[in-house]
Amino acid sequence: MAIDYIIDYDCIPKQTIGTDGILQRLKARERAYTVIKLFRDHGDERPPSEMGFEFVRRTPEGEEETQVIVVQDLLDEAQALTPLEPHCAGCPANRTGQPFGCMGFVSYPISEQGESWLLDRLPVPDEPLVWLLLRQVVKEFEYDGASVREWRETANTFFEAADVKVRRLGEVKVDANQMFEILFGRRPYIIPKQAALLLLVLRVIERDLEADEIRALNPAPADALARYPITITDDETDDQTVRELKDFLRALYTAWALDVNLLIDA
Known part of the structure; x- marks a missing residue:
């Protein structure tokens, strides 16, 4: 959980998949990497397609809903970011110098x-x-x-x-x-x-x-x-x-x- 923030500077990546689309995929990729590391740290060498975890989300009605997430699905979702990353080079809003450096969070x-x-x-x-x-x-x-x-x-x-x-x-x-x-x-x-x-x-x-x-x-x-x-x-x-x-x-x-x-x- 975190406070997310985005410098709202217009760019091709935001025009292509939207600000929310970028943020959602960045979170998916980070979540996937975290789970993969956890598995590897415990000596589990299964591929991401065989890794899963439960994710609890709150519905608009205020109820909790549990979903089983496959790690490979998160990685596949994040693949849409890859062809957009070159557009971040030299962008004045790219504060970090990394792809999508206009975005950040406070945990x-x-x-x-x-x-x-x-x-x-x-x-x-x-x-x-x-x-x-x-x-x-x-x-x-x-x-x-x-x-x-x-x-x-x-x-x-x-x-x-x-x-x-x-x-x-x-x-x-x-x-x-x-x-x-x-x-x-x-x-x-x-x-x-x-x-x-x-x-x-x-x-x-x-x-x-x-x-x-x-x-x-x-x-x-x-x-x-x-x-x-x-x-x-x-x-x-x-x-x-x-x-x-x-x-x-x-x-x-x-x-x-x-x-x-x-x-x-x-």
Whole structure:
């Protein structure tokens, strides 16, 4: 289980089998590779056509349905990706440099370190313009974390921690539920205007900007990558959630610079 995200940049692969089609096949291939490795690690050398596993899915009616999946069927389904992979070379949305590098995920459960890292990036009153923007967004759009609260009630499924981390920013108090609601909880995509705000609030780009400069972030200028370089770097102490959140914010930055939406499926 994961939060999936896609830079919604138009391309031949998306035109051919659709964004959902690509994502579905990538998941099928990853699931197949995982099962094959599990079999091999246990000394089982059967071909994928003789490997199977049970997959439980929830129907639109809320009922659970169990299916037996043959691994070879997943590999066959993913074959449609192969002829499309060359189109990813040189694509401006290909953030990773790998085929379909416009797509990524943040795995569940979210770690406590990941929640803390996200909250630690928020602005304080000493950064008045961006701090005021954060306060305004939380208040006007009534981000109270309610849409994420039920995720946390399922022990260790979506979040490692049962308790909600909170950070006080002067008169503003923001908790992790609110931040995940802002990023993932309410909408199927983040538009470039929202992305620009999030890049400032989460210090993905330097936020020591004047009001006119902040307004000029939407739309992103043609030289956005040079004028507003990304500030996020990797650290050897990062856990999986922090690494994946950093990749998500890098994708958000790329989508903003390209003036396209970042699609979200949480």
